[in-house]
Every structure is written in C-alpha cells, then in structure tokens.
Amino acid sequence: MRNTLRRGLGVATAAVGLMLPLAVAGPAAADPDLAGLARTVTAPGVEKHLRKLQQIATANNGTRAAGTPGHAASRDYVAGVLKKAGYKVTVQAFPFDFFMELSTAALQRVSPDPRTFTPTPPDNGSLGEFATMTYSSSGDVTAPLQKVDLLLPPGPTPSSSTSGCEAADFAGFTPGNIALLQRGSCDYRVKALNAQAAGARGVIIFNEGQPGRTETNRGTLLGVGVTIPVVGASFATGEELARPASSVVRLRTETVSEARTTHNVIADSRWGDPNKVVQLGAHLDSMLAGPGINDNGSGSAAILEVAEKLAKVPFRNKLRFSFWSAEELGLLGSEYYVANLSAADKAKTKLYLNFDMVGSPNYALKIYDGDDSDATGAPAGPPGSDEIEKLFAKYFDTLRQGHVGTDFDGRSDYGPFIDAGIPAGGLFTGAEGVKTPAEQALFGGTAGVAYDSCYHQACDDINNINGKALALNTGAIATAALIYGFGRDLPGPDTRPATVTARTAAPAAHDDHTGASSR
Missing domain, CATH: 3.50.30.30 (Glucose Oxidase; domain 1)
Incomplete structure (x- = not known):
C-alpha cells in the first residue's frame, strides 16, 4: 500500500494546483497558496492514522465497533490528534442499544x-x-x-x-x-x-x-x-x-x-465565520467482526490527515470535522447529532461532505449524484448538492481520471443531513456490490468481483486498502476543504449581497469546477 499511496497522493495534490486558483471567487492576491496547502496533506500522515487504527483493533479483540474498548480507544486517538492540532474538540455522548x-x-x-x-x-x-x-x-x-x-x-x-x-x-x-x-x-x-x-x-x-x-x-x-x-x-x-x-x-x-453509551468526535477550526460551517464527516466505528480499516478507517484517516495539516489555515468559513459512532447500527451517531442541532445551527451548516470507504481494493471512484443526473430515479440531494458533485467531478477531470456516479441510497451518514435540507455530497469506492466491465475499463481491477471482498469481515485490515484509490480521494478531500473553506459563494442558493454577486458573476462564468461532469 505504502508506495502506491505515496505516488498516488503526490500526483493528486500536485494536480490540485490546476483547479484551486480558479475555485475561490475574489482577488487572487488576497488568498493563500491553496495548491501549496493541499500538498501538505501527505501519504505518511494517512498511513500513520491507518496503522494506528489497526493497532487499536489488534489490541482490542480485533474490533473497533461502537460500544467496545476498541472504539473508545479510536475516539481518544482521534480527539487527541485534533486537540493537539489546535481544534476545538467536542466529544458528544449518546445512548444506543449494543x-x-x-x-x-x-x-x-x-x-x-x-x-x-x-x-x-x-x-x-x-x-x-x-x-x-x-x-x-x-x-x-x-x-x-x-x-x-x-x-x-x-x-x-x-x-x-x-x-x-x-x-x-x-x-x-x-x-x-x-x-x-x-x-x-x-x-x-x-x-x-x-x-x-x-x-x-x-x-x-x-x-x-x-x-x-x-x-x-x-x-x-x-x-x-x-x-x-x-x-x-x-x-x-x-x-x-x-x-x-x-x-x-x-x-x-x-x-x-444492552443499552450502552458511545461518542461522536466533533472538531471546529479556530478560524472562519461561525455562520458558515463547512462540515466533513466519516464514521469511526467498525463492525464487531473486524478492524474496519477500509470501512471506515479509510475515510476517518483521510479526513483526520486533512484536518491535522490544515489546522492553522485562517479559513474564511468555519471547518468542522466529524467522526461518527454507531453508523454500522443505522447511522445512529449522525442522526443523534443532526436531531440535536437547533434550527439556527442547521441554517449555519452550509454543506456536508461524507467519506465512507474511500480505499476499496477493487475500487471504482464514485461521486454521490447530487441531482440524479444519472437518471436512476434515486432521490436527489437538497439544492446545492449538484454543485458539490460537480466540484469532485472537476477534480477527477483535472487529473484525467475517470469517475462514475453513486446514488444517495441512505446507507451512510449523509442521510440525516439531506433529511435536514443541508446540501451534501462525497466520495465512495464501493462495498459488497460487484464491479462492472465498464468500471474495470475505467479503473482496472476485476469485473464480476466485489469492490471490497472483505466488507464487514475480519479481513478488513491494513492489507485491505488500495493505495491509489485512497490517495486520489484524499487529494479530493483536501481540495474540497480548501475550496469550501475559502469560498465566498458556497453551494445552494446565493445569499451574498447583490453587489458581491454582480462583482463575481463574470469570473464565475469561467469557473470550470461548476461545469458538467465527464460521465
């Protein structure tokens, strides 16, 4: 995994420089070196977090499931990294049935x-x-x-x-x-x-x-x-x-x-407008059967590395990194979090990005279909979800990397945010579903075989990661965090003053990150 992850992440973050300067409306001189910031997100950082999660599972009967010592140790590790980096960290307790x-x-x-x-x-x-x-x-x-x-x-x-x-x-x-x-x-x-x-x-x-x-x-x-x-x-x-x-x-x-208590970990950046929250999330719990390194150590390690490396960046908008518990029992952590937000706090949450299984061994690069542009008949996300989809499509297009859509089918933590009317999007590399011949042509691997043959099993360990998929997706996560962290015009209805809208309308017409997908 290591060499593949390092090579892939190097290519991914280097290519970010081709799209980031155009992605933030406003004078270029006022913004920091976004491409340079993206390149601070490194493969060794992602590896470090994945290996720590594996070590935690190994020391706790092979699991990091909600309600077990393995999850408690995962929670403490993530919270410790975020606090040391300078985030305001909240460990949110909630009851659940174990x-x-x-x-x-x-x-x-x-x-x-x-x-x-x-x-x-x-x-x-x-x-x-x-x-x-x-x-x-x-x-x-x-x-x-x-x-x-x-x-x-x-x-x-x-x-x-x-x-x-x-x-x-x-x-x-x-x-x-x-x-x-x-x-x-x-x-x-x-x-x-x-x-x-x-x-x-x-x-x-x-x-x-x-x-x-x-x-x-x-x-x-x-x-x-x-x-x-x-x-x-x-x-x-x-x-x-x-x-x-x-x-x-x-x-x-x-x-x-029996009834038990588990915890979400929520980390807010020290900078940024608290009325414009850009939220990223991944579930931290595994199944009881195994360590859950792809599902979902991959998403957790990726956003933890992004959070750690971007902690001192003076973002225009507030970034919030979320590590959910009890997702495997029915999205319980994210449901509890959203249900306990006030109406005002929901309004402040401008978008939610979800990363669940982003390193599947027999991967496909899947972007959540925000507007049912794939015409599968699946529900579309709230207004603005289509813009998030297009941003990720532009990232992969910039790399000349194929990608496909995936439906909002309610199986991951974007669900409660969509239900609350919050624009959502994210990335996914496949679970127990079977790779198609068309996907094999785009991504390699083996058609007719599950994206992750170790899904929800004991073999979902440190060897169950495709380094290239994880690298490409980590680069996409860093890109989205930077674009939305500095963005003046976030997904959804344009709420900027009319003078600002008029001033940025012409550049926005040439902003390719809102262009059509290549799918």
Missing part, C-alpha cells in the same frame, strides 16, 4: 426425527439454515414447538402473512413453548414481543416463502427489550419445522444485548 453474538447459535429438532440445523456464524459468514436475530437475548431452551397463525403455502405477494402481529394470534398459546412464526406484515420486534408476552421461552421466525423471501432472514429486533432467544430461519427450515403435528426443539443463543 448487541453482540458471543457464540454460534444452535437449533435442533429433538423429536420426531432428530435433526440439527446448520447455523449462521456470528462473524457474518455464509448463511446457514437459521441465524440469531440482532438484539436477541441469550437462552438455552428445549420445549414443544407451537405454530402461530402460519400461512402455508405462502400468500401470492410479500407480507401476506400476519403471523404473530396481533396479541390475539397467541390465544391458546401454551406458556413455556417455543413459538414458530412467519415473516410478514409487521416488524420482527412486534412478533417477538407478542410471543414474549404470551409466555414463549423462544421464537423462530422463518422467511415468508415468495420469490426473494426464501433464504435465512438475518433480521433485527430494532433494540433491546426482548428477553428470550429469537432466531430467523429460511422458508425451507420453517416449512420443515411446521410439518409434524407436534415436535420438540432445542434453541440456544448466547448474546449481549
């Missing part, structure tokens, strides 16, 4: 015809015939299996089954039994809590059975509060368990499901 599967679950039919079903291991390995549901409690229960309002054969369309969705479904349920339920029209949590209230000692919820709803459902109970073991099963497993008129099964899970 879940960890401690061992592989067991499901056996004791009678009739004893049989042991194939489990799904807790490390996100290949799916078995059943899997522990997220936020299941622990338990080891052997008891009669009782069917609850099953729809077999399944209905013609998904969510035809209402099994377990109403307390009335459990009329006549024998307390102490294990409930057999079917996926359908209500949340798994509703089903599990209804079964628990009826006295069930365990729950098996099998998939509904229509095309696309047959494999093992690795579902979630949406939070703590279920005190019995709950597993999801394939349709075939459920159908087999339902076949005998009566049977006895054993169900065992071993988990931790």
Whole structure:
C-alpha cells in the first residue's frame, strides 16, 4: 500500500494546483497558496492514522465497533490528534442499544426425527439454515414447538402473512413453548414481543416463502427489550419445522444485548465565520467482526490527515470535522447529532461532505449524484448538492481520471443531513456490490468481483486498502476543504449581497469546477 499511496497522493495534490486558483471567487492576491496547502496533506500522515487504527483493533479483540474498548480507544486517538492540532474538540455522548453474538447459535429438532440445523456464524459468514436475530437475548431452551397463525403455502405477494402481529394470534398459546412464526406484515420486534408476552421461552421466525423471501432472514429486533432467544430461519427450515403435528426443539443463543453509551468526535477550526460551517464527516466505528480499516478507517484517516495539516489555515468559513459512532447500527451517531442541532445551527451548516470507504481494493471512484443526473430515479440531494458533485467531478477531470456516479441510497451518514435540507455530497469506492466491465475499463481491477471482498469481515485490515484509490480521494478531500473553506459563494442558493454577486458573476462564468461532469 505504502508506495502506491505515496505516488498516488503526490500526483493528486500536485494536480490540485490546476483547479484551486480558479475555485475561490475574489482577488487572487488576497488568498493563500491553496495548491501549496493541499500538498501538505501527505501519504505518511494517512498511513500513520491507518496503522494506528489497526493497532487499536489488534489490541482490542480485533474490533473497533461502537460500544467496545476498541472504539473508545479510536475516539481518544482521534480527539487527541485534533486537540493537539489546535481544534476545538467536542466529544458528544449518546445512548444506543449494543448487541453482540458471543457464540454460534444452535437449533435442533429433538423429536420426531432428530435433526440439527446448520447455523449462521456470528462473524457474518455464509448463511446457514437459521441465524440469531440482532438484539436477541441469550437462552438455552428445549420445549414443544407451537405454530402461530402460519400461512402455508405462502400468500401470492410479500407480507401476506400476519403471523404473530396481533396479541390475539397467541390465544391458546401454551406458556413455556417455543413459538414458530412467519415473516410478514409487521416488524420482527412486534412478533417477538407478542410471543414474549404470551409466555414463549423462544421464537423462530422463518422467511415468508415468495420469490426473494426464501433464504435465512438475518433480521433485527430494532433494540433491546426482548428477553428470550429469537432466531430467523429460511422458508425451507420453517416449512420443515411446521410439518409434524407436534415436535420438540432445542434453541440456544448466547448474546449481549444492552443499552450502552458511545461518542461522536466533533472538531471546529479556530478560524472562519461561525455562520458558515463547512462540515466533513466519516464514521469511526467498525463492525464487531473486524478492524474496519477500509470501512471506515479509510475515510476517518483521510479526513483526520486533512484536518491535522490544515489546522492553522485562517479559513474564511468555519471547518468542522466529524467522526461518527454507531453508523454500522443505522447511522445512529449522525442522526443523534443532526436531531440535536437547533434550527439556527442547521441554517449555519452550509454543506456536508461524507467519506465512507474511500480505499476499496477493487475500487471504482464514485461521486454521490447530487441531482440524479444519472437518471436512476434515486432521490436527489437538497439544492446545492449538484454543485458539490460537480466540484469532485472537476477534480477527477483535472487529473484525467475517470469517475462514475453513486446514488444517495441512505446507507451512510449523509442521510440525516439531506433529511435536514443541508446540501451534501462525497466520495465512495464501493462495498459488497460487484464491479462492472465498464468500471474495470475505467479503473482496472476485476469485473464480476466485489469492490471490497472483505466488507464487514475480519479481513478488513491494513492489507485491505488500495493505495491509489485512497490517495486520489484524499487529494479530493483536501481540495474540497480548501475550496469550501475559502469560498465566498458556497453551494445552494446565493445569499451574498447583490453587489458581491454582480462583482463575481463574470469570473464565475469561467469557473470550470461548476461545469458538467465527464460521465
């Protein structure tokens, strides 16, 4: 990784000089050497942070997941670097529901015809015939299996089954039994809590059975509060368990499901207009299964290096660097942050840039599609998001480097900002999706293979980084931070005084960073 990252970042930051001078409206003499500042962002700095995150994971059972000592150590490292650099750092605590599967679950039919079903291991390995549901409690229960309002054969369309969705479904349920339920029209949590209230000692919820709803459902109970073991099963497993008129099964899970506290790290630059905040973010937490060096040590290390090297720059606008926690549990950190902003503070946040997985081994250089210009039908971002997309496109175009679009699909921390009406954008190099032949032609690598074959696995370690992708994206992050940090006209509606608008209108017409993408 090292040589590739150093060569790539050298090319990326050197090329920044071709676009930065044109990107900031106003007299050139009044602005610092932006290209020179971009070149202070170095490969050794990014490497240093990545290796530290790997060391932290190695020292903490191989993980940096929210609610674990590995995440706490990651938080302290990032906060320490930012404080030393001179930022005003806030460590924002918030509650969340923690879940960890401690061992592989067991499901056996004791009678009739004893049989042991194939489990799904807790490390996100290949799916078995059943899997522990997220936020299941622990338990080891052997008891009669009782069917609850099953729809077999399944209905013609998904969510035809209402099994377990109403307390009335459990009329006549024998307390102490294990409930057999079917996926359908209500949340798994509703089903599990209804079964628990009826006295069930365990729950098996099998998939509904229509095309696309047959494999093992690795579902979630949406939070703590279920005190019995709950597993999801394939349709075939459920159908087999339902076949005998009566049977006895054993169900065992071993988990931790409890309320915990975790932290976001927020760092504000000492300079800049507090009424014009340019916010950059990356999630710092990994999955429990691994160290999360690409997902998302890559984004965290990149913005940390940019923040550290630009700490003493007297920006016109205030820069805010954000390191989110509990993203892997559903964007919890960024949701908490945005939900607790006042209306005034939301108005001061002029844009949000998100960097989640920017060094995937079999990468594609993907820019979030701010206006659905790719015509995929995905939601566009708030006004101004298209301008952010074009800035990143211009950066890659300046390098004569191909790029493609990626949708705002709600899977990363831009989501809460978009929902709040804040212009957003960012970069992504792919996760479990499969690289296309067209992308292979643009970026190299291997078509038909996942962008990151170690996604959410233990092998997402320091060797799971493509140095060139990380270098190009780090250069783009530095470029965006400088352009927006000094920019007089930020994305979104132009709120400058009319005299300023008129004075800068002519130069802006030749400002290529707002031009069309090459895609």
